[in-house]
Amino acid sequence: MNIGEIARRAGVSRSTVSYALSGKRPVSEETRRKIQQVVDELGYRPSASARALANGRTSTLGLVFPPAGNHYTGMQLDFIGSVVEAAAAYDYDVLLSPSGVDSDRSFQRLLGERRVDGAILMEIRLEDDRVDHLAALDFPSVAIGRTARPEGGWWVGLDHTALAAACVHHLADLGHRRVAFVNRPEQLLRAGYESAHRGLDGFTKAAAERGLTVRTYCCGDDAASGQACVERILHDDPATTALVTLNEAALGGLYRGLAQAGRHVPRDFSVTGVVASRWAETVTPQLTAADVPAEEMGRRAVDLLVERLDHPDAPPRHHLLAPPISLRASTGPAGATPTADAGSNTAALTARHG
Amino acid sequence: MNIGEIARRAGVSRSTVSYALSGKRPVSEETRRKIQQVVDELGYRPSASARALANGRTSTLGLVFPPAGNHYTGMQLDFIGSVVEAAAAYDYDVLLSPSGVDSDRSFQRLLGERRVDGAILMEIRLEDDRVDHLAALDFPSVAIGRTARPEGGWWVGLDHTALAAACVHHLADLGHRRVAFVNRPEQLLRAGYESAHRGLDGFTKAAAERGLTVRTYCCGDDAASGQACVERILHDDPATTALVTLNEAALGGLYRGLAQAGRHVPRDFSVTGVVASRWAETVTPQLTAADVPAEEMGRRAVDLLVERLDHPDAPPRHHLLAPPISLRASTGPAGATPTADAGSNTAALTARHG
């Protein structure tokens, strides 16, 4: 079932078969039909390895994401799915590689052994040796996120600074004065994850601008941590009336913590943040949030990477996305006190939606 | 940077380099050191394509899952992650392939072009042409789930029948008499998805056994559908006091629908089902459910596949998992009427946890 066998049965040479199938040189109609018939009969498909070896391209993209020691978030799932589908549309396969850093065995396999034509990097850190390494090698890649110095690179990112700031302004506009920030886990912040840093940054600056009293917290990527985090928040400052979170996986726990503390959302306490819409819609009341457009990011990353592969000398391109806040039902005007009657607040909220 | 270059610089033949690196024939200590030095100096790594072509193995596993038209579930995410990690431990890469059926272009690429050594199939249907096709070809693969005739195959599955039945018995033991079943979307049921069918089956039989009055529903994989589904349930039979769900993605919507209908969980209404623990813990009250052991399934699937690859003549093996129900906080005794005082129920629930 190799090309030689096809050639033999069709009574032509191997090169003719190759040309008939690729169309890179003219082949007579008669010969082409004969070859096609044999191919169909035997269900022949050229070996990917042999083809990759011969023309130096694997038709495979690498998708590099950190190992799951830290749980995956829902956003990553949507993202992976859209990358795979977008790649399939360009006739590329997707190889998954669980690599946090440059020196990972898995990363070395991708690059050193030339298993992929290009790579998409997830979970970018401000100082990211993977990005630096690939840039130094001029290896075609697209980062999902920006390092500290994104100039001249290929990436698609979310403007976490602006998004977190938008959340702050939304809350400040509603009259909240004491606001908490729930970040990703501390280890990720320390590792320099972009979203954690820029989000914190945007939050802090915007809060200062609006003269808010704030506290910031790191929180594990699970419901139990979210619940514990709310307890800490309300213990540290019981007068807190709102929070902003980047932590999708903790969201359910945050809600639970608030409920157990007797704070009703959004009457007594407002919650907002940066979360993919499908997760924002899962909680009750639905979360008013900047919707992370995971599918779009995946699609765009693939588009960019394919463009870079097709035009090796194309100038660097990027997309910085800043989706607007979707008003749902988890934020409302700051009440006088948590125990005050909040009927008017609810009315205002309803009006805003109408 | 190919093996010939290494050979030249080390002053030996290409085959000697190959043997020095693979250790498949003795090489003198001196020669080995010289070669290793050159390799380290140049950072040489053998090309995966060339190696794959030469020895007929790609060191890559295919992970076949249906395209995301229907949203991915959280369980799939955990699953993908664990497969990738387990495969990495065996020095295999993972290639993602979004294929619903046999004839998908993507599926043909994997198989026909021999991009992978073996495959793991997700989202099995009772009649699954992918499974049949691979079995006919004797292509090394492991299915996540059982077809209608799983005998003689390699698979790791969840005993959905038993799990759904366990949910029914749990509710019946608590005194519930009118119970609804919330299945995956109708299109998946019609397509013959195993979990949807076996789960429905187990539910129906167990309910009959216990003499329960039941209704079964299909529900889209998102929160809005879940909410709508609860509305239908309570409209069709307002006396319903519990539901069993297989639909992880709809869970948040189910809770919201119940809350909006004024049913308090677990006082007025019990919810249980088959859901991965991290999602069961996200909702409030936390869901009493049979925890889908997604990570374990992924790991075991890889173990099985690697075993099959290493021992082509090994007899078929499988794992049928049936995790116990984890008691959390979403089920309680059926009250006399939804409006009756339920203090004693809550007490009983608390006691049970203690």
Added chain:
DNA sequence: CCGCGATGTCGAACCGGTTCGACCAAAGGA
């Protein structure tokens, strides 16, 4: 002292494609 096996190395073939240069026949132009 000779023959033998073990050790170390090499050249060549092979895996299954792609592609280049050459060749031949038929068609078109001067």
Added chain:
DNA sequence: TCCTTTGGTCGAACCGGTTCGACATCGCGG
């Protein structure tokens, strides 16, 4: 009529590894 295109096909080289058989060298036992 002869020369040049053009269309169609072939053989051979190449991509970068692995592996087989052969061969030289050495130490050893008989």
